[in-house]
Amino acid sequence: xxxxxxxxxxxxxxxxxxxxxxxxxxxxxxxxxxxxxxxxxxxxxxxxxxxxxxxxxxxxxxxxxxxxxxxxxxxxxxxxxxxxxxxxxxxxxxxxxxxxxxxxxxxxxxxxxxxxxxxxxxxxxxxxxxxxxxxxxxxxxxxxxxxxxxxxxxxxxxxxxxxxxxxxxxxxxxxxxxxxxxxxxxxxxxxxxxxxxxxxxxxxxxxxxxxxxxxxxxxxxxxxxxxxxxxxxxxxxxxxxxxxxxxxxxxxxxxxxxxxxxxxxxxxxxxxxxxxxxxxxxxxxxxxxxxxxxxxxxxxxxxxxxxxxxxxxxxxxxxxx
Amino acid sequence: xxxxxxxxxxxxxxxxxxxxxxxxxxxxxxxxxxxxxxxxxxxxxxxxxxxxxxxxxxxxxxxxxxxxxxxxxxxxxxxxxxxxxxxxxxxxxxxxxxxxxxxxxxxxxxxxxxxxxxxxxxxxxxxxxxxxxxxxxxxxxxxxxxxxxxxxxxxxxxxxxxxxxxxxxxxxxxxxxxxxxxxxxxxxxxxxxxxxxxxxxxxxxxxxxxxxxxxxxxxxxxxxxxxxxxxxxxxxxxxxxxxxxxxxxxxxxxxxxxxxxxxxxxxxxxxxxxxxxxxxxxxxxxxxxxxxxxxxxxxxxxxxxxxxxxxxxxxxxxxxx
Numbered sequence: 001x002x003x004x005x006x007x008x009x010x011x012x013x014x015x016x017x018x019x020x021x022x023x024x025x026x027x028x029x030x031x032x033x034x035x036x037x038x039x040x041x042x043x044x045x046x047x048x049x050x051x052x053x054x055x056x057x058x059x060x061x062x063x064x065x066x067x068x069x070x071x072x073x074x075x076x077x078x079x080x081x082x083x084x085x086x087x088x089x090x091x092x093x094x095x096x097x098x099x100x101x102x103x104x105x106x107x108x109x110x111x112x113x114x115x116x117x118x119x120x121x122x123x124x125x126x127x128x129x130x131x132x133x134x135x136x137x138x139x140x141x142x143x144x145x146x147x148x149x150x151x152x153x154x155x156x157x158x159x160x161x162x163x164x165x166x167x168x169x170x171x172x173x174x175x176x177x178x179x180x181x182x183x184x185x186x187x188x189x190x191x192x193x194x195x196x197x198x199x200x201x202x203x204x205x206x207x208x209x210x211x212x213x214x215x216x217x218x219x220x221x222x223x224x225x226x227x228x229x230x231x232x233x234x235x236x237x238x239x240x241x242x243x244x245x246x247x248x249x250x251x252x253x254x255x256x257x258x259x260x261x262x263x264x265x266x267x268x269x270x271x272x273x274x275x276x277x278x279x280x281x282x283x284x285x286x287x288x289x290x291x292x293x294x295x296x297x298x299x300x301x302x303x304x305x306x307x308x309x310x311x312x313x314x315x316x317x318x319x320x321x
Numbered sequence: 322x323x324x325x326x327x328x329x330x331x332x333x334x335x336x337x338x339x340x341x342x343x344x345x346x347x348x349x350x351x352x353x354x355x356x357x358x359x360x361x362x363x364x365x366x367x368x369x370x371x372x373x374x375x376x377x378x379x380x381x382x383x384x385x386x387x388x389x390x391x392x393x394x395x396x397x398x399x400x401x402x403x404x405x406x407x408x409x410x411x412x413x414x415x416x417x418x419x420x421x422x423x424x425x426x427x428x429x430x431x432x433x434x435x436x437x438x439x440x441x442x443x444x445x446x447x448x449x450x451x452x453x454x455x456x457x458x459x460x461x462x463x464x465x466x467x468x469x470x471x472x473x474x475x476x477x478x479x480x481x482x483x484x485x486x487x488x489x490x491x492x493x494x495x496x497x498x499x500x501x502x503x504x505x506x507x508x509x510x511x512x513x514x515x516x517x518x519x520x521x522x523x524x525x526x527x528x529x530x531x532x533x534x535x536x537x538x539x540x541x542x543x544x545x546x547x548x549x550x551x552x553x554x555x556x557x558x559x560x561x562x563x564x565x566x567x568x569x570x571x572x573x574x575x576x577x578x579x580x581x582x583x584x585x586x587x588x589x590x591x592x593x594x595x596x597x598x599x600x601x602x603x604x605x606x607x608x609x610x611x612x613x614x615x616x617x618x619x620x621x622x623x624x625x626x627x628x629x630x631x632x633x634x635x636x637x638x639x640x641x642x
Contacts, residue, residue: 002639122540141462142474150541153463153474155495155504156604160540174476183476183504185636186629219443219481220471228569248549250571283477306638308507313634315506317627318323 002038002302006168007191010114010134011093012067014038015302017181018137018170019294020195021071021095022145022204023047023280024270028056030203030294032063037295042069042095047266050081057089067092069116073146074099087111098146098230101131118172118193120148125161125169136165137193140173144196144282147224147231155187162188176284178304182312185305194301196282201294207272210279213237217285226260228253235279239264323359323623327489328512331435331455332414333388335359336623338502339458339491340615341516342392342416343466343525344368344601345591349377351524351615353384358616363390363416368587371402378410388413390437394467395420408432419467419551422452439493439514441469446482446490457486458514461494465517465603468545468552476508483509497605499625503633506626515622517603522615528593531600534558538606547581549574556600560585 001008007016019026019034021044031041041064043056053070060068070091072082075098083104086094094108097118108115109132117128118137125136138161140154141147152160154173162169170191171184181192199206200214213235224233225243234240243259251259260278268277322329328337340347340355342365352362362385364377374391381389391412393403396419404425407415415429418439429436430453438449439458446457459482461475462468473481475494483490491512492505502513520527521535534556545554546564555561564580572580581599589598 004637140474140476142477151544152540152604152607153461153476153495155461155475155501156463156608157540159498159500160608174474177480179480179508180476182507182633185633186503186507187500219473219478223472248568248571250569283473286473287477287481309633309636309638312503312506312630315630316325317630 005190007135007170010168011040011069013040015298016170016191017298017301018042018191018193019198020172020193021045021069021097022195022199024266025199025204025206026071027205028060028063029205030198030201031068032060033201033203033294034198034298035060035064035066035068037298038066039298040067040069040093042071044071045082046071046073046076048082050078050085053082054085054089057085057091061089069093069095071095071097071118073097074101074104079104083107086113095137101128101133105131105133116170119161120157121150121152122157122160122164125165129165129167133167135168135170135191136161137170137172138189139193140171141224142233142283143173144222144233144285145280147233149227149231151224154184158184158187158189173282174284176287178301178306179308180284181301181305182308194297196284197288197297197301198294199281200288200291201297202291203294206269209272209274210269211291213274213279214281214285214288215290217281217288219286222281222283222285226256229256229260232278232280233282235281235285237268237277237279238275239268239278326511328456328491331489332361332390334361336619337491337512338619338622339363339512339514340519341493341514342366342390342418343516343520345587346520346525346527347392348526349381349384350526351519351522352389353381354522354524354615355519355619356381356385356387356389358619359387360619361388361390361414363392365392366403367392367394367397371399371406374403375406375410378406378412382410390414390416392416392418392439394418395422395425400425404428407434416458422449422454426452426454437491440482441478442471442473443478443481443485446486450486450488454488456489456491456512457482458491458493459510460514461492462545463554463604464494465543465554465606466601468554470548470552472545475505479505479508479510494603495605497608499622499627500629501605502622502626503629515618517605518609518618518622519615520602521609521612522618523612524615527590530593530595531590532612534595534600535602535606535609536611538602538609540607543602543604543606547577550577550581553599553601554603556602556606558589558598558600559596560589560599
C-alpha cells in the first residue's frame with residue numbers, strides 16, 4: 001500500500017483522497033473512476049429519486065470491485081426510501097450531510113455500513129461522534145455548495161474539530177491540490193474530501209458548459225448566498241447576482257425562495273444553463289484549469305502531496321530553542 | 322540560526338514569525354517583545370498621529386537592537402507625514418497596507434527601507450511586486466480587521482499568490498498555532514503574519530476587557546461586516562450585531578457610516594467598551610485561551626511548527642505510483 005492511516009484502513013482504500021458526493025455531478029461513472037484509482041468515490045444521492053439511486057448503486061458495483069460510498073443529504077423527505085435501498089444493496093460506506101446524524105447513524109451501522117457525517121462546526125462534529133459515526137468530514141467556508149452558518153474557514157475549522165473528537169477527521173473546502181491536502185494534514189486531518197476539482201473530470205456528469213465555466217472562473221467569482229435560507233456557495237452568474245442583489249437590499253426569506261424556485265441546480269449543473277441555473281462550486285474553482293480523467297486527478301494530488309512532504313523535510317529547521 | 326529562508330534572510334530574524342501591525346494593539350512594547358524573541362515585531366501606525374508614531378519608534382529603538390517594522394495603512398490623509406518620520410528615524414522595514422503600493426514603495430526603498438505590502442488577492446500581489454516590494458503578506462478571509470472583497474480564504478489564496486509572484490509570500494489569516502504555520506508553509510508561504518494571537522499577549526496595548534472577550538470567544542463569534550464600506554472582521558458585540566442587522570435589512574453606505582461614527586475602534590480595543598466599541602479580531606479567536614508573554618507565543622508556535630514537521634516526516638508515505 002502507498003499509505004496507511006486510520007482513513008485508508010477504515011475505508012480499505014489506497015489514498016486518503018475522497019471525492020465529494022455532489023448533486024447532479026457525481027453518479028456511478030465518476031465515483032467508480034475514483035474508487036478504481038485508489039481513492040474513495042461517492043455517489044451523490046441528492047437530487048436522485050430512490051430508483052435512480054438504486055440504479056447508480058447497481059452500476060457502480062458492476063464497474064468496480066473497490067469500496068465506494070453514497071452521500072445522503074438528510075434534509076429531503078425521501079430519506080427513509082433511500083436508506084432502505086442503501087441497506088438492501090449493502091452499500092459499504094455512507095456519508096450523511098445536511099441534517100441530524102442522531103436519527104440515522106444507528107440504523108445504518110446496525111446494517112453494517114461505515115457511517116461518516118459532514119459538519120461545518122465543532123459542535124456538530126461532537127454530536128456526530130456521540131451519534132456513533134466512524135469519521136467526520138469538516139467542511140470550511142471556502143467549499144462549494146451547502147455551507148455552514150458560522151463561516152469558519154478550513155484552516156481554522158480543522159484544528160478545532162481535530163482537537164474536539166477522537167474519530168478521524170477529513171478536511172473539505174479549499175482542497176484541489178496536493179499542497180492543499182498537505183496543509184490539511186498539517187492541521188490534523190487524516191484525509192481530504194475534494195469536490196470542485198472532480199467536477200472538472202471527464203467522468204463527472206456536470207454539463208460541459210458548467211465544466212468550462214469553472215475553468216474560466218477567477219478569484220472572487222464565487223460567493224456565499226442564500227444565507228437566510230441555507231447558505232450555499234455559488235458561481236456568480238446572472239441568477240446568483242440577482243440573489244446577491246436581493247440579499248443586499250434586504251429581501252425576505254419568502255422573496256428569496258420565490259426567486260430560487262424549483263430545479264435551479266439541475267438546470268445549471270446538469271443541463272448547462274449558465275445564466276439561470278444554480279452553479280454550486282468552491283473558491284478553488286479559480287485554481288482549476290482543465291478537465292482531465294478522475295484517475296489523473298487522484299494521481300496528481302497524491303504525487304504533489306508526497307513532493308510537499310519531501311519539501312518540508314528539506315527545510316533547514318533546528319529544533320533547539 | 323534555528324532556521325533560514327528568504328524571509329529570515331530579508332528581515333535578519335531568527336524565526337519567520339511576524340507579529341501583525343494592529344491599530345490600538347501593537348505599539349513599541351509588543352513589537353519590541355516579539356523582535357527580542359526572534360520574530361519580527363511591527364508597530365501599527367494606524368490610529369497614531371505622526372508624533373505618536375515617532376515616539377513609538379524612538380522607544381522601540383531603545384528597547385531592542387533587533388530588526389522591527391512599522392505597518393502603515395495608506396488610506397489616511399497623513400501618510401506623507403508618517404513616511405517622513407519613518408525615513409527620518411531610519412525604520413528598517415515597512416509593511417504598507419490598505420492602499421496602492423505604487424505611490425510609496427519607490428520612495429521608501431530609495432530611503433533604504435525594506436518594503437512589504439499586504440494584499441488579499443493575487444492581482445494586488447502582482448501589483449505589489451511590480452511596484453518593487455520585497456515581499457508580500459497575503460491575508461485570507463478569516464483574518465481579523467480589514468479584509469478583502471473577494472473573501473478568498475487562506476488555504477485558497479496562498480497557493481495562488483505563491484504561484485503568481487517571485488518574491489516571498491507570508492501568509493496571514495487563521496494562523497495562531499504552529500500547525501497552522503506549517504499548513505501555510507505547505508501552501509507555499511515562507512513566513513506567517515500572526516495577529517489575533519498577539520492581541521492576547523501581556524505586552525499588547527489592547528484593553529484587558531478586549532483580551533478577555535477574545536479568550537471567551539467561541540466558533541462563529543466573529544463576522545465580516547461593513548462590506549459596502551470596507552469589509553472588516555469583528556467580534557459580534559452589540560455594535561457589530563447592530564451593523565450586521567442594518568446590512569441584512571439593506572442599509573445604505575450613508576446609514577452605515579453614520580452608525581459607525583468616529584473612534585469606535587479606539588473605544589473598543591483600547592478603552593475596553595465591549596458593547597459599543599469596534600472589536601477587530603480573526604476567526605482564530607475561538608482557539609485562543611490565555612494571555613501570555615509575546616515571547617512565549619513565538620516559542621510555542623515555533624516548537625509546534627517543528628513538531629508538525631517531525632509528524633509529517635513520520636507518515637508512512639510511499640512515493641511509488
